[in-house]
Amino acid sequence: MASLPPVRLARRVLARRVLARRVLAAAWLLGGLAPVAARPFTDAAGRTVEIPARVGRVLAAGPPASVMLYTLAPGRMVGWVRAPSPAERPFLAPATRDLPVTGRLTGRGGTANVEAVLALKPDLIVDLGSTRPTYASLADRVQAQTGIPYVLLDGTFAKTGETYRRLGDLLGEADAAEALAIFADATLREVADAIATVPESRRPRVYYARGPRGLETAPAGSLNAELLDVVGARNVAVATGQGGLATVSPEQVLAWDPDVIVTQDPSFRRAVATDPLWAGVKAVRAGRVYQAPSLPFGWFDAPPGPNRLIGVRWLAGVLYPDLFPRPLPEVTRDFYRRFYHVDLDDAQVDTVLNGTPAP
Numbered sequence: 001m002a003s004l005p006p007v008r009l010a011r012r013v014l015a016r017r018v019l020a021r022r023v024l025a026a027a028w029l030l031g032g033l034a035p036v037a038a039r040p041f042t043d044a045a046g047r048t049v050e051i052p053a054r055v056g057r058v059l060a061a062g063p064p065a066s067v068m069l070y071t072l073a074p075g076r077m078v079g080w081v082r083a084p085s086p087a088e089r090p091f092l093a094p095a096t097r098d099l100p101v102t103g104r105l106t107g108r109g110g111t112a113n114v115e116a117v118l119a120l121k122p123d124l125i126v127d128l129g130s131t132r133p134t135y136a137s138l139a140d141r142v143q144a145q146t147g148i149p150y151v152l153l154d155g156t157f158a159k160t161g162e163t164y165r166r167l168g169d170l171l172g173e174a175d176a177a178e179a180l181a182i183f184a185d186a187t188l189r190e191v192a193d194a195i196a197t198v199p200e201s202r203r204p205r206v207y208y209a210r211g212p213r214g215l216e217t218a219p220a221g222s223l224n225a226e227l228l229d230v231v232g233a234r235n236v237a238v239a240t241g242q243g244g245l246a247t248v249s250p251e252q253v254l255a256w257d258p259d260v261i262v263t264q265d266p267s268f269r270r271a272v273a274t275d276p277l278w279a280g281v282k283a284v285r286a287g288r289v290y291q292a293p294s295l296p297f298g299w300f301d302a303p304p305g306p307n308r309l310i311g312v313r314w315l316a317g318v319l320y321p322d323l324f325p326r327p328l329p330e331v332t333r334d335f336y337r338r339f340y341h342v343d344l345d346d347a348q349v350d351t352v353l354n355g356t357p358a359p
Contacts, residue, residue: 041170044154044163045131047139051149052123055171059120059148061105061112061127061139064155064305067297068128070096071306071339072164072180073173078102078120088296090348093341105142106135117146124148124170128163128305129155129223157226160306161185180306183338187309188230191316194323195232204319206233207258207283208300214261214268214278216247223304231316233260250277257282260319261289264298266355290318295352296340310335328353 037053058076060066066081074093079102089097102120103112106127117125127139131152143150151170153163161181168177206228210216218224220238224245228235236256237246261283263269269291278284292300292311299311313331317324329349336344336352344352 041149041151043131043139043151044166045133045136045139045152047136047152049143049149049151051151051170055123057120057122057124058171059102059105059117059122059125061125061142061150062129063104063303065126065128065153067303067305067307068153068163068167069126072167072177073171074341076171078122084296091296091336091340091342091344091352106138114145117142117148122148125150126153126167126170127151128153155223155304157223157230157304157308157312158188160188160309164306180339184306184309187313191230191312194316194320195230197323198232198320202320203232203234204259205236205256206260206262207236207253207256209261209263209268209272210245210265210301212265212267212271214263214265214272215249215253216245218301219244219246224301226304227300227308227312227315228262230312231319233315233319253278254280259283259286259288262292262300262315263289264292264294264300264302266291290315291355293352293355306339309339 038050039053040048041051042048056076057078058069058073059078060069060081063081066077069077070092074096077096077099079100080096081102081104083101084092084097100120102116105112105117105125106129125139125142125146125148127135127150129135129152131154135152139150139152142148153166155163161184164177164181164184165174168174168181171177208217208225208228210218210224217237218235220229220235222244225235225237236258237248259282261272261281263272269289272278272284272289283289292298292314294302297303297305297307299307299314301308310332313324313335314328317328332349332352333344336342
């Protein structure tokens with residue numbers, strides 16, 4: 001028999017799952033079976049979701065959730081939103097490197113589909129990021145389509161510790177979550193206490209350059225630029241509006257004339273020093289263009305998840321080196337062991353921090 005188109009197949013599978021649940025419910029009412037244990041959970045968007053009493057398999061809806069889930073409970077993951085690149089794989093736990101690729105259910109360019117989600121048989125879908133009505137509506141829609149509980153968690157950087165605790169409650173991983181939450185809270189407190197001693201005159205004006213041309217940025221108020229606020233820097237892109245990402249012109253960047261430029265794009269970092277469009281920018285003239293490390297996840301952004309905990313320590317040290325004397329290689333090893341489940345050797349630390357292996 002010819003195979004069904006993906007959409008029809010997904011609908012057939014979903015119909016069978018709904019029918020099976022109705023049969024189980026009817027059997028329970030007749031006294032033949034015990035009900036499947038579940039409990040209510042109120043997520044960060046205020047939605048009350050019935051989740052299994054024990055969650056075994058979890059699907060991350062997007063990249064930030066994928067990182068948080070990996071750091072807390074890699075054994076519960078059913079897949080990656082995108083396949084780890086060859087450069088990223090050595091910095092991930094071996095058992096997770098070849099997990100299936102699920103695609104993303106949320107954010108720009110969603111690539112997951114109902115068929116793929118159902119085939120992986122997750123007990124729970126978790127999303128991390130904005131809890132605005134748009135995302136709550138998406139969660140409701142996906143949950144209705146798949147019959148799988150879908151929970152939204154707050155991706156605000158300042159709430160990282162709190163969110164770890166909530167995810168730990170969801171997964172029955174309270175002790176592991178508490179350890180990561182304590183580390184997150186301590187990191188943010190250490191940075192905040194140090195930055196509080198910095199006078200306004202020493203707080204730099206910073207432009208965050210995204211993409212190979214450096215002309216996409218994250219305005220003040222965006223999840224993607226939260227680290228600038230945490231380290232006391234002034235985001236020059238405040239004039240573009242609140243939230244989301246924005247495309248700007250070279251003339252606009254020149255008018256802002258930032259003291260520092262931060263990027264995660266290596267091609268932009270290589271080109272900016274000799275590009276005449278950027279030659280007049282103060283940060284370029286002063287040699288203060290910094291590329292954030294990005295293995296296996298971006299330290300500044302991409303995605304805006306708990307991976308930024310190491311990034312905030314890096315950025316604070318770049319901007320105020322006298323306030324953060326602990327060697328960055330030591331900080332990096334400690335973080336990767338706690339959060340990424342890998343012990344780095346010297347060559348790997350050098351690759352992370354400098355982009356090339358040690359000689």
